Amino acid sequence: MTYRAEVFVTLKPVVNDPAGLTIKGGLHALGFDSVTDVRSGKYLVVTLDAADEGEARARVEAMTGQLLANAVIEDYRIELRSEVSSVQGGGS
Amino acid sequence: MTYRAEVFVTLKPVVNDPAGLTIKGGLHALGFDSVTDVRSGKYLVVTLDAADEGEARARVEAMTGQLLANAVIEDYRIELRSEVSSVQGGGS
Numbered sequence: 001m002t003y004r005a006e007v008f009v010t011l012k013p014v015v016n017d018p019a020g021l022t023i024k025g026g027l028h029a030l031g032f033d034s035v036t037d038v039r040s041g042k043y044l045v046v047t048l049d050a051a052d053e054g055e056a057r058a059r060v061e062a063m064t065g066q067l068l069a070n071a072v073i074e075d076y077r078i079e080l081r082s083e084v085s086s087v088q089g090g091g092s
Numbered sequence: 093m094t095y096r097a098e099v100f101v102t103l104k105p106v107v108n109d110p111a112g113l114t115i116k117g118g119l120h121a122l123g124f125d126s127v128t129d130v131r132s133g134k135y136l137v138v139t140l141d142a143a144d145e146g147e148a149r150a151r152v153e154a155m156t157g158q159l160l161a162n163a164v165i166e167d168y169r170i171e172l173r174s175e176v177s178s179v180q181g182g183g184s
Contacts, residue, residue, distance in 0.1 A: 002128070008135050023136065026159050032151060034141045036094070043100050043135035044115065049126045059124060067118050 002049055002083040003056040009069045009076045010041035044068055047083065056080055094141055094175040095148040101161045101168045102133035136160055139175065148172055 024038040050056035116130040142148035
């Protein structure tokens with residue numbers, strides 16, 4: 001069975017985020033003054049084969065701990081779904 | 093009212109993703125052979141003030157089109173919620 005895992009990696013709230021601050025400055029310069037905060041992170045979509053959802057989740061948790069996220073400064077969240085048809089929402 | 097918008101920016105499927113390929117190679121080197129694909133993207137959390145949800149969504153759409161995503165090579169998806177309590181799921 002093929003699974004599609006979305007991994008969201010964000011800096012912990014106490015960690016400085018220079019990229020987010022730069023984006024916030026850019027948005028203010030464009031006139032979006034109502035923006036009070038921007039935090040930047042990584043969004044990874046991992047496609048993998050596994051026997052069941054439990055195995056898939058365990059594997060993605062292991063990958064995230066070992067490679068995808070740095071647990072010292074980053075938090076992460078994993079969302080898993082079985083891949084029947086790969087429908088990806090796209091911006092226009 | 094304060095809103096929290098999550099913006100997911102991904103490369104269009106037809107665009108090469110060297111970062112994703114590198115991560116896939118790293119996962120294979122660590123023994124995660126069941127991984128068939130990795131796509132990397134950006135995950136931005138924008139906090140903003142707006143009168144209502146429609147205004148907030150329109151602003152975030154405008155920001156994304158002007159600065160956050162490059163429509164030529166990237167797709168995006170926006171998820172909006174009103175910020176009552178900032179609960180952010182974190183990995184352990």
